[in-house]
Amino acid sequence: MQLNITGQSLLLEGRKYSREEIIRLSANIPQGASPFLQDLYHFLADWFSDSPFTTVHTSGSTGTPKVLTVRKEQMMQSARITCEFLNLRAGDTALLCMPLQYIAGKMMVVRALVAGLNLILRTPSGHPLADVTVPLRFAAMVPLQVFNTLQVSQEKERLCCMEILIIGGGAIDATLENGVRSLPGKVYSTYGMTETLSHIALRRLNGLSASSHYQPFPSVELSLSPENTLIIKAPLVCDEALITNDVAQLYPDHSFVILGRKDNIINSGAIKIQAEMVEEKLKSFISVPFAITSVPDIKLGQAVVLLLEEERDLVKMRNQINEVLPRYQQPKRILSVSHLPLTGNGKIDRAECRLLAERLLEPV
Structure with missing residues (x-):
């Protein structure tokens, strides 16, 4: 592992670039370079600058996006922790298909710099394996990319040839989990956030080691706050303990499960409802994009609302909802919308969902 920035080089599409070459290229980006390649050059220019710090953007999935200043040493x-855990070695092909504005994309580049991985670039899209002919050992994708890949036989075949896949950036539903279960390579769901500089725990999704629990890296210590939210002590990547908004359950073997986010708890009639848990139950029969949110209610405090990207037979849907949800979790209103609000990296924008529901229910 090369943890000295001045000694790092980048193996890109099979060609090795020294630090000096990268700096020159970043200062004079080749004409015709794609926007994604330009983003890579800009990040590398910042990485090889004299500053020990760089900036990363949070996704803003639960509020206003933030810009964080982090130490390159911690990245x-x-x-190093990820590459050692996954046994990634110099020369291994690794696919970069995530936006470089966010931590997931940046960390793929840093892994290549630290471990000597051969970085294969594809502009972020819903089908990252559409034209990849190079055999890949490792890739990181969001759930939608994996789902789309499984729908196209040629792309699925390429995914089957991959040894290691990590999936992050969003919830993995039962359909996707079933879809990756038969893949021959190792497939993991990741747990982490911008503040932890990517993941601090992994959950195996297939094979004999498949589990519903996340297992933190050995250097990570976990505990729960009085509100049952996860507290992370990861001294190698965070200077201070991080109190998250993720409601969790810890187990004696140090593994954990995430039940949802504290800010997604709806207090309706003095009963606390976790939006993600309701959504998980509704996924059994709702195939279009949807989200559970809430609006202020004089009687209940907050009323549960279902936002749906499609006009549906409400009578049929009500009957289906009655079968899977107890009365106190059932949406008081079902609202059809043209598009669910999303953040820049494709997550549901929870804050905007609440505002949208309120606007749609305002008296005319």
């Missing part, structure tokens, strides 16, 4: 430690 390299995060990369």
